[in-house]
Amino acid sequence: MHFTLQKSIIAKQSSVQITGSKSESNRLLLLQALYPEFQLENVSNSDDSNLMTNALSSSEEIVDIHHAGTAMRFLTAYFSIQEGRETILTGSKRMKERPIKILVEALQSLGAEISYEQNEGFPPIKITGKKLLKNKVSLNANVSSQYISALLLIASKLENGIELTLEGEITSVPYIKMTLALLDEIGVESSFEGNVISVQPNTKALTPKTLTVESDWSSASYYFSIVALSDIGTEVTISSYKENSLQGDSALIDIYKSFGVSVTFNGNALTIKKEGQDDGRLHLDLRNAPDIAQTIAVSCFALGMPCYLTGLHTLKIKETDRLVALKTEIEKLGGEVRITDDSLHLKGASEAKSLVSIATYNDHRMAMAFAPLALKVPIIIEDAMVVSKSYPTFWDDLATLGFEITK
Numbered sequence: 001m002h003f004t005l006q007k008s009i010i011a012k013q014s015s016v017q018i019t020g021s022k023s024e025s026n027r028l029l030l031l032q033a034l035y036p037e038f039q040l041e042n043v044s045n046s047d048d049s050n051l052m053t054n055a056l057s058s059s060e061e062i063v064d065i066h067h068a069g070t071a072m073r074f075l076t077a078y079f080s081i082q083e084g085r086e087t088i089l090t091g092s093k094r095m096k097e098r099p100i101k102i103l104v105e106a107l108q109s110l111g112a113e114i115s116y117e118q119n120e121g122f123p124p125i126k127i128t129g130k131k132l133l134k135n136k137v138s139l140n141a142n143v144s145s146q147y148i149s150a151l152l153l154i155a156s157k158l159e160n161g162i163e164l165t166l167e168g169e170i171t172s173v174p175y176i177k178m179t180l181a182l183l184d185e186i187g188v189e190s191s192f193e194g195n196v197i198s199v200q201p202n203t204k205a206l207t208p209k210t211l212t213v214e215s216d217w218s219s220a221s222y223y224f225s226i227v228a229l230s231d232i233g234t235e236v237t238i239s240s241y242k243e244n245s246l247q248g249d250s251a252l253i254d255i256y257k258s259f260g261v262s263v264t265f266n267g268n269a270l271t272i273k274k275e276g277q278d279d280g281r282l283h284l285d286l287r288n289a290p291d292i293a294q295t296i297a298v299s300c301f302a303l304g305m306p307c308y309l310t311g312l313h314t315l316k317i318k319e320t321d322r323l324v325a326l327k328t329e330i331e332k333l334g335g336e337v338r339i340t341d342d343s344l345h346l347k348g349a350s351e352a353k354s355l356v357s358i359a360t361y362n363d364h365r366m367a368m369a370f371a372p373l374a375l376k377v378p379i380i381i382e383d384a385m386v387v388s389k390s391y392p393t394f395w396d397d398l399a400t401l402g403f404e405i406t407k
Contacts, residue, residue: 002357003384003395005374006404010230014401015237015269018220020044020213021247022390023175026052026070027182028211030078030153038186039210042240046390062088067319067362067389069098070146072123076103077150080112081157082129088117090124094362098317100125102140103147110134110158133159141166141195144314148197149179155199156188166195171314174248174288181246185211215240217249218365219391220270221295224252225372226401227272228259228299236401240268248289255292258282259299278305287311294369297326297346301335302376306348313342319389320361329370332356352377364389374403 025044032040033056043049048068055063055075063079065071072091079087090096101121104114113128135158139148148164155162170176180190180197187207189200215238223236241250243265253263260276282300286293286309293312300307315322323344327337333356336347352373357380360366364387371394373379384407387394399405 001383001385001407003381004355004378004406005371005381005398006378006406010226010234010236010375010402012233013235013237015239016223016397016400017240018215018238018397019046019391019393020049021216022046022048022070022218023178023216023247024182024213025049026074027149027153027179028213029053029056030074031182031186033078034154034157035186035206037206037208039208040213041210042213042215044213044216044390045392047388047392048390061086062090065089065091065095067092067095069095069318072098072100073103073144073146073150074153076100076114076125076127077107077154079127079129080107080114081132081154083131085129087127087129088124089127090117092362094319096123098122102143103150106137106139106147106151107132109137110162131159135160136163136165138165138167140168141170142168142313143171144317145170145172145175148176152176152179152183152190152197152199155190156183156202158201161201162197162199164197164199166197170195171287172248172290174246178246178248212240214242214245214247216390217241217245217247217252218291219368219394221249221252221292222368222372222394224256224259224261224272225295225299225302225369226375227274228256228261228278229302229372229375230274232260232274232276235271235273237269237271239270241265241270242268249292251289252292255284255296259303259305278303281305282307282309284309285311290314291365293344294322294326294365297330297344298369298373300346301330301333302352302373304348304351307346308343309345310343312344316341319363320366322363322365325359325361325363325366329358329366332358333373352379354378355380357382360384360386362386364391368394371398371403
């Protein structure tokens with residue numbers, strides 16, 4: 001289904017309640033499956049988290065997680081320790097093109113029994129659950145941090161815990177620290193010193209408690225972009241957020257200062273306000289927050305603001321090759337983009353072309369990152385409901401702000 005977004009003027013003061021973080025939810029859902037003693041509130045209503053929930057409760061031999069990359073990585077580790085259970089973990093056509101070999105080899109070095117059903121190094125995979133007795137493993141650290149988190153999430157259930165040595169430059173450190181912080185929150189001991197992460201085995205019952213998932217900062221990024229593209233004085237309040245967030249994408253607060261955007265907290269409510277002009281150009285290393293690269297690139301394009309974004313090597317193995325997708329769609333609109341394997345360079349541009357149809361490539365973030373551009377020119381978003389992967393109510397929430405959306 002395609003949506004047309006008309007040039008809109010949003011209300012000077014608006015508010016939106018955003019669902020729980022997909023990143024936190026999927027980590028906590030797996031931990032809850034391992035430790036049923038605790039309860040969860042404000043769990044993400046995204047497709048990915050629903051797929052994670054269904055997979056963890058499934059007794060079927062074949063588990064299909066469709067496009068959910070986080071679920072693929074986390075469940076590979078989870079099913080490897082389900083003693084006596086045989087599981088075939090599969091997904092969409094794109095998922096079968098996304099590499100899993102680094103994680104599989106790490107688990108195999110711990111003693112896991114995993115084989116490939118079709119192509120070496122890619123899903124679908126066959127997992128025979130067993131007790132893992134080895135505890136030392138090394139992992140190339142400059143790929144997806146989800147491989148690292150997958151190992152850490154199951155570590156306390158291993159006979160001897162885990163001692164994980166990271167080799168090379170570590171990618172997306174905030175996501176690793178998020179995983180360790182959540183382990184600490186439920187009572188699992190860990191340490192992160194230098195390039196070695198240790199998680200202690202846990203044999204005792206944990207103290208029952210209820211954990212509240214913070215709302216998603218990746219989803220918040222679209223409201224930062226909307227405010228950046230709006231008139232001075234425009235405010236949008238979003239909730240529920242923490243000043244000391246575990247999520248790396250909270251870097252938005254500092255990044256969007258370059259767009260003349262300020263932030264204030266009132267309890268768990270976050271008010272984003274346009275107070276000034278942009279800085280004229282932007283140079284950012286996003287290795288710790290790659291999921292907000294698309295939003296930032298579109299914000300810059302909409303404002304005619306050159307940018308040079310680096311640290312983006314993980315974007316090539318997401319739902320699509322996000323660097324190629326960004327280049328293709330921004331150039332349709334009249335922009336000029338150069339990309340490498342880990343960077344994007346956007347030159348300043350004149351006003352975007354009107355009523356360009358934006359392809360979304362089965363990628364929720366392509367749809368949502370380009371939506372704020374409607375504040376400048378009418379655009380068409382193809383396969384608009386792809387947003388359900390992480391933020392099912394996105395279009396309804398934009399309509400409440402004043403966006404004119406027609407199907």
